Amino acid sequence: MAFIAQSHKAPEPPDPSGPVGPPLRKRVFPALGTSCELQYSAPGGDRQAQDFERRAVAWVESFEARYSRFRPESLLSRVNAAAGRAWVEVDPEMEQMFKLCDTLHFMTQGVLDPTALPLIRLWNWKAEAPVIPPDGAVAVARRLVGWPKVQRSPGKIFLPESGMALDFGGFGKEYAVDMVSQIAADGGISDVLVDFGHDLRLRGAPPGRPAWHIGLEDPHRPGQPWASVALSGSRGIASSGDYIRRFVIEGRRYGHIVDPRTGRPVANGCIQATVIASTCLQAGALSTTAFVLGIPQGIDFIQACPGAEGLIIAETSRAQTRGFFHHVVSS
Secondary structure (H helix, E strand, C coil), X not given: CCCCCEEECCCCCCCCCCCCCCCCEEEEEEECCEEEEEEEECCCCHHHHHHHHHHHHHHHHHHHHHHCCCCCCCHHHHHHHCCCCCCEECCHHHHHHHHHHHHHHHHCCCCCCCCCHHHHHHCCCCCCCCXXXXXXXXXXXXXXXXXXXXXXXXXXXXXXXXXXXXXXXXXXXXXHHHHHHHHHHHCCCCEEEEEECCEEEEEEXXXXXXXXXEEEECCCCCCCEEEEEEECEEEEEEEEECCCCEEEECCEEEECCEECCCCEECCCCEEEEEEEECCHHHHHXXXXXXXXXXXXXXXXXXXXXXXXXXXXXXXXXXXXXXXXHHCEEEC
């Protein structure tokens, strides 16, 4: 659900007068429907680097195999296929994912709803000839949506109505970013940038530099940055927007971000929301919710989360939290 509308630029070469450390390594691989990139330094050398990359890629492949709705053999697809017919047994790991769904649904006031797939399919911006669905079709899809409708008991789950379906797309990539960042930390790698389709989590800083530099894409000029932010320590950053993944009919934009509470694409004038938070998962949840809430409610929502900062860009205006521009280093 969340569209990340930013790009990052590689750090500048280290200062030759500074201390010499391990080089910056880079690994790119396809997964989760996007390009996944790891930038990191491995103080333990090649063996440590190879072990980290192997473990990171294997974890992502396993995660995608279990939870992608695009894979008919995935556990999530099995749950969806049994909607309205039968309970499906799930393991403790998937039960933890459902508990995460509980948290995100509550935290975002229902904006992140794992059962919103019928609406996402209805407003198909990828169609060769997109159409505006009739009100009746929207009403039918809305009746299939609602995380509280899902029935659960220890070790199993049931979608009570035929046509209901789960999708972890609203948070799965961000969750994976944080998990791979933790894999790096567990392996003794303290300086790493994990970038899955421009959902980002960073730790430390690149070799010889004080911070990672993250370019912020200008939604009025897609592909061009309007500024960058400098981040170090342990932070996540994500953006949501509808200026690329959308269709236009009679001059009106219908984006890919659908508000499950209304059954329709967000149409509040916002085109991008960017959030810096303690984790990528938190940043993604906040940016999507802020985008849906719009200005000023979205800014208030971000500011209510301790340590989070954000910016919302609308068609003719912008608004930001008090501390967002403390991170901006160029424009």
